[in-house]
Amino acid sequence: MSSPPPGAPFVARRLAVAACLVAAPHAYAQNAPADEQVLQSVEVKADWLGPATPEQVRTYSGARSVVSEEQLHERGALNVEDALRVVPGVHVLDETGTGILPNISVRGLNPLRSERAQILLDGYPIAIGPYSNIGLSLFPITMASVESIDVVRGGAAVHYGPNNLGGVLNFVTRPIPGEFSQTLAQRVTVAEETGNMLSDTYYRAGGFLNDDLGLQLQANTLRGDGSREHSSTKVNNFILDGIYFADARNEIRAQLQYYEVDADLPGALSPAAYRDDRTQSQRPNDGFDADMLRGTLTWVFTPSADTQFEWRNFAHDADRTFFFGQNLSGTGNAFDPALPETHVADSPRLFKVYGTEPRLSHRIGRHTFTLGARYVKEEVQFDVNRTALATGAYSAVRAWDFDTDAVAVYASDTMRFLDDRLAITPGLRYEDVRMDFHDERSGAAGDNHAEEVLPGLTVGYQTTDRVFLFTNAQRSLVPVQTAQATRDGDVANETAWNYEVGARFDPRPDVSTQATLFRIDYEDQIQFNAGAARFENLGETRLEGAELQAIWEVGANTRLSATYTYLDTEQLNGPNAGKQLQNAPHHRVSLTADHTLGPWAFSGSASYAAESYSDAANTRKETANGSAGRLPDYVVVNARIGRELKLGQGLDATIGLAVNNLFDEEYYFRGVDVSPVGRVPGPGRSFILEGQLNF
Incomplete structure (x- = not known):
């Protein structure tokens, strides 16, 4: 009999525990009779969300969805937009067609730069400034390295903050396998209208060197063009993971990532140019250049099944620059794509960020206490320079420095009643954020101080073996951002309440459903007015609606699902x-x-979005330059066929062919960031050929 692979004893034990963990933390007893199933106590975990498993989602006290590895693979997700289309409450706009700058909205919150949700990579924030620059103007994630996406829309604000009003989206990268293995994957996307090609190459090698130490390297590169002119893209993403089991109580995890992107940005089009040819670009000088070096280090100490201590540390050094054209002749909007550009600006941003977060969970009787604290230090250089195209004269326009110190402390108590079927968790988070501002050109200085107490309450109740009910209420904070700190007017810190009530119901073993009612009450919502080029305080706003989801396993080989969101x-x-x-x-x-x-896999998806407005004034008739106006409804259909190949001698392969936007639906949204005026076309029909080899 052969011996188990290195690391197998430790990995198997931890996977077995993780598979049954839930946020309470409890697991559903599978070995009890159907009418007597109860929630059982298991090992306490310091991580409130825990692993993104079906068992975890089933008894989480809030709206939550997981896009699994199988779903990502079988549906041939080209980018984040494709991956998240099927999640209720989530709306994604892709401004480049290559996925490097997705704009993610949750429950109607502003999608531009994904600035209204806490985005994590393996549990750590990826925002270039977790407090001062929450907009994701640098998105250091490539889909080939992602195993699953955990979308938590409510109930996590106390433990994960700030900027969690739209919930928490955790992108989980591929884990280190117990036995050494390698993966080589290649994908080529061809845009039908332009013939542009984008190559996506992925390589992974990793496993356990012995019973205690596991290492893994992932490398992902993108080369080529998106679906439009002026969309040349180059991305390098390298991730090195390590895990070390010092003994049965101590575990150390580390990750080092280097992400680099150099891309042309096609930008927005005037309405006339869009009607003439939606694949063209009127922004010949727009571009994006960025790199980020990230590191995370986690120590997990588990002295007993009732106690776990986790100390998380993260840091990154990032440099990102947008290049964008402007018309500064004094006639019309400076960003009107139909006007000739007189200047080209560059906006370098340098970020140095460090964060540390210890947290402890301990169970005493019916109580499970979670205590945590976090300190984050941010140093930001915020510059703008400009070149006159007629003369080549180069001048510094802006040189701002920001120093941010943020301290958070949080505590919660999960109390269990009714044979552990009922879990009630009151919690409290305290945020203290101080930002100092200095203008190197004028000598002006300022500061902003946000100090908020943010309460929360979650309740989960397993009424029967088929029904789980939940409700929660959480208060959230969005600190003032660097782009707002120097502006005139009342555009300071934002606060809001988020409420949910919902149920998960499995009427049959092969059918699962989820329904959620939600409401968000904003006290001071800040929004950028593209036409006026300024931030505006919309004051009090309300967002409410319903999310429905149903999944039907039709036999062993067919799966149907549907989601509906009313907002x-x-x-x-x-x-x-x-x-x-x-x-x-x-x-x-x-x-x-x-x-x-058999070895064949077929998949198809269709998503519909109703019409909406692109400005706070709800302008219905489109302006001449496309800065505002109604956004039409649209339907996007994707399809894929794949086949598994058993090559022998430990070699497995898959090949696939996919079509995105099968019916070539034309849709668009309004400009964003450095190209804020005009229509940004959605990607047209494209064909994807992919192959993967595991060995």
């Missing part, structure tokens, strides 16, 4: 009182089907 938004005061929020469609629907036939 209603309203500005409650100010000049636009009674009007809707921007980029917040009333209805979103997604349908997916997956079927396997």
